[in-house]
Amino acid sequence: MLLEGEARIPSGCAISGIFSKTGEAIPGDVIVRSIATMHDRSNGLGGGFAGYGIYPQYKDFYALHVFYDDKTAKGTCEAFIEEHFDIINLSKIPTRKVASIVNEPLIWRYFVRPLHTKLEETQLEESEFTSRCVTRINSDITGAYVFSSGKNMGVFKAVGYPEDVGRFYRLEEYAGYCWTAHGRYPTNTPGWWGGAHPFATLDVSVVHNGEISSYDANRRFIEMYGYKCNLLTDTEVITYIIDFLVRKQGLSLTETADVIAAPFWSDIEAMEPEERERMTYLRNMFSSLLITGPFSILIGFDGGMMALNDRLKLRSMVVGEKGDRVYMASEECAIRIVEPELDAVWSPKGGEAVIVTLDGGAA
């Protein structure tokens, strides 16, 4: 059987996200209850979570979450990490036995800081250095896979239903200002845990529901800029596109949404001259990063969360608000289960980005 990354596997999905604009710490079991409501939108072949603000005591260090197939891979990878980073803390990620979660890899966590000498040698920014190191581990060290690499955030994922994955990782013991969750309905067995979502690079994590038809056009373009799409999943390529546009090109998130879910030319032509020129520029400049086909995505990043649908809105997505909390989910039921009384609830239009950020800026 081909593992995820050796074959392209279409998936349907459920996604959910919760955000506190005042930065209140939301316990992990809240997001687990939300995603569990959409049980039928997943099929037990993948579930996962991303939490932001969960490592306040280590917030200045990159938190690397790593899957290992065996001790040899762990040894090789740790040698690599030690060669490139100061390791502040390392431990197994705490888990509990759950009957439906089997074939678990070794799961380790490292809080690290790039070595000064290495940074100077490579003349890279800290973030680019870390991102390249992660790419190298994932492409070159067989049996080792870094699935989370941001600061003060972490991804937790496995093959299983999302509610089981949440119990497995003891998420009730974490709390953060933002959570996203994913329940997966792949058409094939992904074969290994790396295929589950969220997919993350540095502090940007993506959960996604859909099957994008532009996949190979996007992949072949983004791979020109140092990214390697090892998993062959939509979520992976979308994450890299966002990283490229935001971190490397310096676009805002709204501009990024205007690129990947661009308005139709007919709509652009009807815009005011200045806006028309700006939109035309973005579509022309980054034409290979337009994403077509159905998708609804939740993007978690340092201090914020963004929801975005494809421009035809071929996947469901609902937003709800209550006080300082913002909820975004595939179905309204996933919001109502954790907050029955909402101040507002609506469905964003196709291509319309909904962005929430912490009142005081980034965490």
Added chain:
Amino acid sequence: MPIDFLYPEYEVVRNADRCIACRVCERQCANEVHFYDPENKRMMSDESKCVNCHRCVSLCPTRALKIVKTDHTFKENASWSGTNIAEIYRQAGSGGVLLSSMGNPKQYPIYWDHILINASQVTNPSIDPLREPMETKVFLGAKPSKIQRDDAGRLVNNLPPGLELQVPVMFSAMSYGSISYNAHESLARAATALGTFYNTGEGGLHEDFYQYGPHTIVQVASGRFGVHKAYLEAGAAIEIKMGQGAKPGIGGHLPGAKIVGDISKTRMIPEGSDAISPAPHHDIYSIEDLRQLVFSLKEATEYKKPVIVKIAAVHNVAAIASGIARSGADIIAIDGFRGGTGAAPTRIRDNVGIPIELALASVDERLRQEGIRNHVSLVIGGSIRNSADIVKAIALGADAVYIATSALLALGCHLCRNCHSGKCNWGIATQRPELVRRLNPDVGCQRLINLVTAWNHEIKEMMGGMGINSIEALRGNRLMLRGVGLNEKELEILGIKHAGE
């Protein structure tokens, strides 16, 4: 010499019961095949002159005519076919180089016909182009590697000049001289109406057609015929022609007989003199020289127009394209070995160059490996026969395609491959006024618009089936393609999987 006698390839079959001896066929045939025999009061034909262009067949009011391939034959021989034998007799008799027209007709693999297109089922929806927007607009040109902002933080439009196409199809280079005034007028008007571009070829731009400049690509080729400042400024883009798919490595030759009247004026050479384009550009002996010409043309036009560099698909095409992408060109046009021509040495047309499908796949992949695919746009041509070929070309990595043979067919060409005779009965590849008159530019223009519009509908249907609603999401999307009946190496070069994988 009796050895030189060749039995005509085609026979004119006339149904005597239907023929009313109206003599239309006689008047229509510039090759003088048909004649009236007053003694017997019947039409006769000299089929040795017939080129099988179907002009007489199409205009016969009683459908009395048809052309059939003769069953007269040499003794069958797999190695020594009738064509091989006949060509030896012709050359032994004349001592000359064999000439042919239009694209390579030999039985080489046609990769388009071994590639299949995907469609959505269940896991994602197909999109109905009759109900939802389906976009085929394409921008051609270089893209800067970084965005720019002004002091207020607003995005600055730092894109260099490019071309905006409403459909991913342009009309490829055909010179005024090789084709007629009316053919050029049809192409120019159709390109304007369609929101795309036609290409002057190396024949200059007739003063009547300057009005279509915003939809014109002006070509600069090795003979530099018709090139002057106003000409360069008239077009929307400038194309440097380094090579042509039908005859890579050699130049061109428009016989003096065709250099008459306006053609002589437009080409800026004396009437009756042969227009000989050298094989290389004599100011380009290497890649660094190309860069100088690219920037000379940009200087001359104040950096207001994109420059296209057109090359023939040859063995080392990927490396050559990579070099061109670093030479200031905004667009690379690649012409495959099945591309048409008004005249080429037969041996070169039939044996030099490589299939465009393989050239395109390897160029697109090489530019991506080098990280410079975004520095240029890729336009390919040379055997685009229908809308499915276009979808496959774009999915392999092209930004747009050039068509020429298809466009001529739309104008009435019957692919008799006798352009070099100058006696085109359809008024296309001729300069004889009485023949040129047969092509009505109003009709020709409308037929070109019809063809491209029909193809665009079909492209949208295929895109919608794949769940793609904008053409840029199809570009280079090779997962949407599968090969059938191809070997591992071919699949590897095309960068696609086999059907069933």
